[in-house]
Amino acid sequence: MDRELFLSPALEVAPRLLGATLSVTGDDGLGSAGTVAIRITEVEAYHGVGTPGPYDPGSHSKDRRTERNASMFGPPGHAYVYFSYGMHFALNMVCSPEGTASGVLIRAGEVVEGGEIAQRRRSAKRGGATVPQHMLARGPGNVAAALGIARETHDGLDLFEAPFAVARDGAVSGRITSGPRVGVAGEAGGPAFPWRFWLADEPSVSAFRPGRGAPKPPRRERSPR
Numbered sequence: 001m002d003r004e005l006f007l008s009p010a011l012e013v014a015p016r017l018l019g020a021t022l023s024v025t026g027d028d029g030l031g032s033a034g035t036v037a038i039r040i041t042e043v044e045a046y047h048g049v050g051t052p053g054p055y056d057p058g059s060h061s062k063d064r065r066t067e068r069n070a071s072m073f074g075p076p077g078h079a080y081v082y083f084s085y086g087m088h089f090a091l092n093m094v095c096s097p098e099g100t101a102s103g104v105l106i107r108a109g110e111v112v113e114g115g116e117i118a119q120r121r122r123s124a125k126r127g128g129a130t131v132p133q134h135m136l137a138r139g140p141g142n143v144a145a146a147l148g149i150a151r152e153t154h155d156g157l158d159l160f161e162a163p164f165a166v167a168r169d170g171a172v173s174g175r176i177t178s179g180p181r182v183g184v185a186g187e188a189g190g191p192a193f194p195w196r197f198w199l200a201d202e203p204s205v206s207a208f209r210p211g212r213g214a215p216k217p218p219r220r221e222r223s224p225r
Helices: 003-007 008-017 114-126 140-147
Strands: 020-028 032-046 081-086 088-094 102-113 163-166 176-179 194-201
Touching: 008 032, 008 102, 020 102, 020 140, 032 081, 032 114, 032 140, 081 140, 088 140, 102 114, 102 194, 114 140, 163 194
Parallel strands: none
Antiparallel strands: 020 032, 020 163, 032 102, 032 194, 081 088, 088 102, 176 194
């Protein structure tokens, strides 16, 4: 995988990230450096100012650039990290040429390296309780926690340089499914925006939760060609 992929809008990039490996090296919680890697199993696309296509009312950058969303306008293949609900961080991969707002939210993944480190990080936030393996990086806040990502240390960093690494080993295994985005309010969280993509039958994929006032999705999700 190379940086050129991220020159495309997030909606094109998102399904192509499924099955890719994302790794982050950082403090292992025991005073040493350690690496945690996930195989990406669930993503969501978000478009903003300057991105071709329909206006995306669910995007942080739908109207203008701000101090909070500035990294979403940055160079493609960089990280946009934000603090969500005053509780956890979320990692996005910036897409489209610099100056255009477009990003892919990493919603879930299977931990494939550094499981003990991920477990320590996640357990620390749960009062020491053990987290099931398939839930270590299930949901965007848990992805960031398992990988040790925070806004103040990772926002705006290059995904192709340390402490990050992104790679793909062969073709995607599994059926790609799409549907409405999780927890997004109003029309942006309904079937008009089936911009969430995931690998079917993967236990690490998060459960769907409609946003406030979002239209109900159809009974059957659809698989992109």
